[in-house]
Amino acid sequence: MAGQDEQELLSRLFMVRHGESTCNSVHRIAGQRDAPLTFLGRIQAEKVAKGHRGRHFDRVYVSPLTRAYETANMIFGIDAPDADAPEVVIDERLMERDFGSYTLESKSILQRRHGIAEYERAMNADSPTMHGGETFQQLKDRVHAFYEEELLPALRRGEVVCVVSHKYVVELICRFILARPADESYDLRLPNSQMLQGDRIHSYVKNENKTMNMVYDWIVVNHPVVFCAGLAAGLLGNVAGLRLSTSPYLLLLLLVLASVITMCRIELENARTFVTDRGTLRSVALRYLALPIAFAALVHWWDAGGSSTAAITAVFLATPSSVVAMTVSRCLGGLIMPTFAQVLLSSLAATVSFSAVLGLTLHEDVAPAVAISAATSTGVVTAAYLLVRRLRERSPIRTAKYGERNGYVAVLLLTAFIVLVCLKLDLDGFADYAPTAVGIAVGLRLVAALLKRRRHVQTLDDYTAMTYPNVFVVVIIAALTGNGPLEQVAIWTLLPMFVLSFFDSWYARFLVVAPDDARWPAVLGLPAHRPARGRPASEDPREPSVPARS
Template sequence: MTTVLTDEQLSRLYLVRHGESTCNTVHRIAGMKDAPLTRLGRAQAAMAARSLRGVHIDLVVSSPLSRASSTADAVFDSTRENVVPRRVQDPRLMERDFGAWTLHSKAILQREYGVAAYESAMNGDSALLGAAETFGGFTKRVLDSFADIVVPALQQGQAVCVVAHKYVIELLAREVLQQDHGTAYDLRLPNSQAIPGGKVAKYVARESRRANIARDWVVVQHAALIAGSLIAGVLCGAITGNLQPPWWAMLIMLVVATVITITRVEVEDAAKYSFSVSSARRLALRFIGLPIVVLTALAIAGAPPTALVAALVSSIAPCSVVSATVSRCQGGMVTPTYADIVASSVLVVVTLPLGIWLVTGTPQWGATAVGVAATTGSVLLADLVVRALRSRRPIQTGRFSERHGYLAVVLLAAFAFLAGTSLHLADSLRFGLLSVGIVLCYRIVSRGLTRSGGVEAVDDYLAFAYPNLFFMILVFQQLGFGSDAQVASWAIVPMFLAALFDARYVPRLELSPEDPRWLSALGIVQNQVESPVSAAAGGGRCITHK
């Protein structure tokens, strides 16, 4: 089926993908599940309303799923002072049923089957999808709806806006451009951006299948890329002489990588994870209980004060911002990881000076100031930047995070390379084995405090598995603990190499997508709308609102 529209008719057509949904923010496939809008999704819809203010629209056609209908409500109910467009909800515009892949993590599927195979399955027929809706059936019902409702309205001189889902809007974009649907590929359509029909060709022309696959490949292969960069840095340092990259430059890399990663995270709701009873218990055990146990054991063994301080700093080191990027790449929810990063970074403001004072009798304000500024300060700065971006530029922020998430991996790889160049191979035997033992201890503790069988299991493990070594290095340097700073520096090597292990191990912690707890966590209710299959069989029954 090919629909030929004139340029004048195209100028009166607008295509809008719904605002960000709860499945979008955790990079899971919603399909026909009724995932609601997030806080960012509602802000995106409000911005879309502002962008269409003053644009005359006669007819709004939307999917009945709440993420699309709520976007249409926000755009066309709140901005129309005199003329309210006619509203039609058509079940045939619902997203495709992706069968066995519904609610699965995009990152895990891409790692298991390959990025190219993933994209081919999402844009065609594949046995990997199980009992999914056929691509032909999906295409037919969407184009039938377009031909039955949208095309006649355009031919009658009306202005029409279609508010639907990613693969529905992309299908319609190819239809108006008269492209072959059999060669479809992801167009990375941004949430809530209203694309005029006359500019669809320009938007599609900017998309590159190879470039998009390459970007996703970087995310999927993050562990190998970071580990490889680290090894390259160590070898480069050994050949050219050890470099000493400025710590502030490396800190900026981490902060920017964090901002890129968490722009799509519901940072406004992160506190609910930190203040839940189970999360608060985990944080207390990890950052208060564990240090007390370690220090007590060392004191009983007669360890000197310097050893006690070193153990204190190592045990209270907050979660690294690296863990947020790793969580996104590993299919985690990210928000729980981010909540642990913020909570542990704020907690260190108290535990560091208090702990040093209890051990040595002096609070060491200089070391405390540097450690807090580099950790708590940088995390809170990133948080403020992200909140401002999400509030003022919600559509652009969501689009950038979705399209350029790979840049966070690139920055971490660059950080690993620079960190590697500063290491002395001659010290590998002296500090290397000890650093491996320390990283292994972090992994064991992290696994022990993971809430197995829950939706946050992946985030629980990753948040505590990646300590803030940057914090440890800076504090040790301020305290004059040169050897301990070297051990912390060398710990970067096994920590990033362990990411290769995590890429294999973490999927075992993931809660099955079929588990009903995912529905609760993502705010999904059972569909209360007619399925597109039955709607198509009945001639495309629609719900019309005046």
């Protein structure tokens, strides 16, 4: 085919990966499990429909899995076709690969368990770490057969064609078009609902840098290493006499930016379900209200003094969960939204518990401290939530893509925060404050391990939320109440808190729900059983509603 003819032919080809599915939203692999679209997934499909309204398509090829069919239906009105409706062909060869033992696993967990390179090999070729499912050759054969027998002939007939399918199928077709090795085993990072036009595929693929993408994933998966490198760099700078007095608002900004990036890819539209979850409400009431107030009452009864270790511990118990917890939950393979719910609810509860705890332990007017904590904690979380929701409404495809691709930026922003805080540390206070700081970081993990829900899909999120307190609020309260020891302990606590992220990364494996657990179908809206592979099209329950113009 001459170059120009090829360009002309490809300019009539469009390919789109379905909108966000329930599995995509929690960073898990659906493969041939029939994960439906999320609310965001539907908005994304609507956006594509809007962008291509008025464009004529002759033929649409659709994967039979619900997430692709729903997307195609929203873009092309398959169930209510008009006069200009394209011919619709549901083709089993466009199903996502059956990923065998990787199915319903968290991507971050798989990357940590097998290493990034091996994970990429498994997803984009073959690897002994993936058992069962389809081999890459089987996937390649069926997609190639579709490409040769259906797609190219339709394009050669001069038709304008759209393929609505899945990430690994569309990426494989891109490789066929560009005549690249099908198993070059790296991810092309195709985002949900991004419409690819055939003649622009070259620049899309060229922009993906294999090495850099693997580095970005490495940063997310190995965040404890990156955090600790930040700690080491900050401490070395401090010892070398580098003093950088960073404004607390810059530190706050770093935290907020990191959480905004994480929030870009979580299902905020569904927040009410998680925020009103009874288990979460109970756990927040116990952990952030009852426990700190009861502990502060004991401190008051002992009359230990406002800067005693016991009083400082009471303040930490009242401290809400930090927005950082969301980034950590994402890195560890949590569901993220339950962590967000705990961050939001605990920052609301903090107004009450801080008032009680500070009143009981410091014995002074704590109203300004409480007001500032409400503004910097509740206010920041709420503002970030509203901002990201608005972004997701306006640009649902770009915002989710941004959040998906930039998890590593969130980790790097937190690392910058760690470096700057370490430069502020008063190293002479090591003997006075470090033991209390270590005690608090370890103690909070013990409390989290005790209070997390047992054998629940949200156990990992419970643990993560309770483990990462919003130290920033404590620093502000300490400054406002003139409590020097409290401020120093707060800053020193960051060190063991991030060092212990190695422990959290190891411990997380006991807290996540296994992919074969019977609870996943309900959580992810999946049918209880896998659809039989190779099912004839006539057994597809949706078939009668597909306009049969072929």
